[in-house]
Amino acid sequence: MLDIAFAKPALPKAGALVLLIAEGAVPSGLAAELDTEMEGGLSRALEAAGFKGKKDQAVTLWAPVVSVTKLLVLGTGPIAGLDAEKLGGSLYKQVSGEPHCTVAADELTASQAAAIGLGAALRAYRFDRYRTTEKAEDKPKLEKVTIASADHGAAKAAYAPMKAVAQGVFLTRDLVSEPPNVLNPVEFADRCKELTKLGLEVDVLGPKEMKKLGFGALLGVAQGSANEPRLVTMRWNGLSGGKKKADKPVCFIGKGVTFDTGGISIKPAAGMEDMKWDMAGAGTVTGLMAALAGRKAKVDAVGLIGLVENMPGDNAQRPGDVVTSASGQTIEVINTDAEGRLVLADVIHYAIEKYDPRFMVDLATLTGAIIVALGHEHAGLFSNDEELASRLLAAGVATGELAWRMPLGEAYDKQIKSDIADMKNVGGGRAGGSITAAQFIQRFVQGRPWAHLDIAGTAWSSKDAPTIPKGATAYGVRMLDRLVADHYEG
Amino acid sequence: MIRLRREPTKGARLLRPIAEGPPHPSGFHGRRGEVLELSPQERWVGANHASSRAEWEGVGAACIAAAGPPARLALDARGLPPHCAVGLGVGAALRAWRFDRLKSCPPPRPRRIELLVNDPAGLASAWARAEAALAGTQFARELVAEPGNRLTPREFAKRLRGLEKEGIEVEELGRAALKKLGAGGLLAVGGGSAVPPRIVILRWRGEFRVPPVAFVGKGLCFDTGGISIKGAAGMEAMRADMAGAAACAGAMLALARRKSPCPAVAILAIAENATSATSYRPGDVLRMMSGRTVEVVDTDAEGRLVLADALHLAATRFRPQAVLDLATLTGSVITALGHHRAGLFHNDAALGTAVAAAGEAVGERLWPLPIGERHREELNSDIADLKQCVPGGTRFVSDASNAAAFLREFVGTLPWAHLDIAGMETAETDDLPAARHTPTGFGARLLDALVERHFEDPHRV
Structure with a gap:
């Protein structure tokens, strides 16, 4: 089972990073922090891509800073209508090539953060015990998803029964x-x-x-x-x-x-x-x-x-x-x-x-x-x-x-x-x-x-x-x- | 056919519904299905604990089933509340109907049925109301019963023109008019037949100055x-594939007979789906009246x-307050619900609830079925705007829901x-007030009841 962890909002030391941006919102929190580290590169990239935060809108940047191998910016649409579990499921596929991924959910509630973890875990299921010749590079590499949440303690507690x-x-x-x-x-x-x-x-x-x-x-x-x-x-x-x-x-x-x-x-x-x-x-x-x-x-x-x-x-x-x-x-x-x-x-x-x-x-x-x-x-x-x-x-x-x-x-x-x-x-x-x-x-x-x-x-x-x-x-x-x-x- | 009387005329066989109670010495309890021949002139029929009007219709039907062939029957409704007495009479009339026009030597059957009530004059208006609906159902049944060589699209339209004498306006759109309208769906389906397809429009103006309620019917002769x-087995039943249109026409007759204040319009798509040199083919792409393109699969x-x-025409030409279509559309709905309920699909919860309630009230029962996202997705076509249906092969296909998803594309936001x-168009079971294997007229009474219950409140309009 995919390992789901919860942590304080902080930019990761390694691996992929997923930023979630609501429709019409300007990058804040971890996204703003990253933008500063990139000297405004994130804002420029989003503008160039015509990113508006619409549902399922996505922008990918490879190695934008030394510590992040892949940056995925995902639009969530209006935050009120967010189906966090589905989002977790959809983002899994896009980061499954990286061994580790951090999801910046600092703008979301603890239960939404937990639901993202559940969605990703459910999507990561594979029944491959009878595949004996599958090459390593064809298998998903993602082992751990860390969800950066302001209330990470509560998110972790909400995730346990899930x-x-x-x-x-x-x-x-x-x-x-x-x-x-x-x-x-x-x-x-x-x-x-x-x-x-x-x-x-x-x-x-x-x-x-x-x-x-x-x-x-x-x-x-x-x-x-x-x-x-x-x-x-x-x-x-x-x-x-x-x-x-x-x-x-x-x-x-x-x-x-x-x-x-x-x-x-x-x-x-x-x-x-x-x-x-x-x-x-x-x-x-x-x-x-x-x-x-x-x-x-x-x-x-x-x-x-x-x-x-x-x-x-x-x-x-x-x-x-x-x-x-x-x-x-x-x-x-x-x-x-x-x-x-x-x-x-x-x-x-x-x-x-x-x-x-x-x-x-x-x-x-x-x-x-x-x-x-x-x-x-x-x-x-x-x-x-x-x-x-x-x-x-x-x-x-x-x-x-x-x-x-x-x-x-x-x-x-x-x-x-x-x-x-x-x-x-x-x-x-x-x-x-x-x-x-x-x-x-x-x-x-x-x-x-x-x-x-x-x-x-x-x-x-x-x-x-x-x-x-x-x-x-x-x-x-x-x-x-x-x-x-x-x-x-x- | 049914007359209200206080006493039976001489020579009439008396049929008396008996509610369940302590047993008669013969062992008769009054349970449903029980019949007791008390004397040559009197039979008792089990009425169980019937209380609703629909239940009394069942008892009325059971009385006729138990009556035998005498020319005169008298059903004893004396002492029953008015709605039960009416139900008894309606059930009897529905069960006594026969189509023996094509028999050289029709078997004997009751020619006159009397409904015995304490106060015939007091029940007259309620009975007249019921008779209007009965006339609609019987008109629909006649049409459904007619075989395909007799009721061609041309003959169907001709019979519908007969409704003019009831105060209904009748308009017929022939091949030229349909071409002008771009009715690519109807023209393709009817193109294989020697008798061209048509649309017949029936209008009842009513009194209210409001948009009409629209009925749309499938009329495949x-x-x-x-x-x-x-397959050859059972194909003869396909003479009834116009039952939806027949029910709509029957409902219009009912509204006219009882002078409904509600304006209504029926748009009946009439054609014969024949196998010929000019038939349309699987793979054809049709341009429909709405402008959409459809890939034919089957x-x-x-x-x-x-x-x-027909739905597109109804929506654009009449801007109705609601549109209801009736069709013997899929085998899938029979697999889903059998022969006891018809499938109900809708895009409007209030209308859906009203339609289902009207069906319960007249014993023409429905059950809601879903139109899911996936049902629509499955209709995506590689070559046209829409596929007509989902290719079957060996898989199970939820065709009734797919068909409903298809139709929804043509009604806009109505x-x-x-x-x-x-x-449901032919009685396959004994729990309907129609003899087995005969047409039911299903839908005519339901639409009539729906209009009365839901569209005739002057405060609503």
């Missing part, structure tokens, strides 16, 4: 990026066990225990693979310390299909490699639990992930099979590629029985239909609880992880009626495909406050964004961390 | 897909092209709402 959340984000991105031959359910569970060092209680169930619990839906999905399924529970007792049975915990549930071939209802070859990230819901829950523990959130939270691989093995479940879920409800499997909801059904039932949660949020790369409905900017949000839904939407706006409310209703629920069992696992045809999937899940929540995020369109990005490099986005970690921080702590 | 031809995404020109009614 860093913990960023580490959660990176854990999620790592898990989602890992190839499916490496990250199978057993390996995923092993990685979760490492989180005990953050203070999480981690509990892993294998097929024997799940069979005892009656997890017919989850086990049906898993039975076609040579890799055994796992159910991982991660508990963070930040409020009660695990001693007294105080509040009901908040509960997060993730779909973790480490690879989804579709099973017997096999997917077409084109694009199937993307199905390694069909465990992104579980990846997000894992990163979220690490974030909550990392910043010592004052909340009792439990994260549950159902880990399976959906393979067309010789014992794979067939279309037409009827399975009995842990709740006792029977399910006719029409399409073995609608497996995520089968996994969630059992995990949700277990969560209710074992933890009696205050609310449940499940995350799943569940349907292609949600991409057709909403595209890649918004995840689909389904909920039976208005308060929880509006809090999630607001947390999404605050963190840039957007969600869009989708409908539920009896008319859609009718679509999953089965002739032979309590329900079937697809709604018949493509019509309203993500809604019927949500209706299926709702049949297992026993009327508890619940929200379902269909993240099939937002878990993976095909292009770089300011704070999210192309690839695994870890969508949901920051949103749900924010949800907890704003409403459920203390 | 038949959509083969053009060069990007559709000739089956034709609706947005004809709407773009308050605008776009209703993607694909999947």
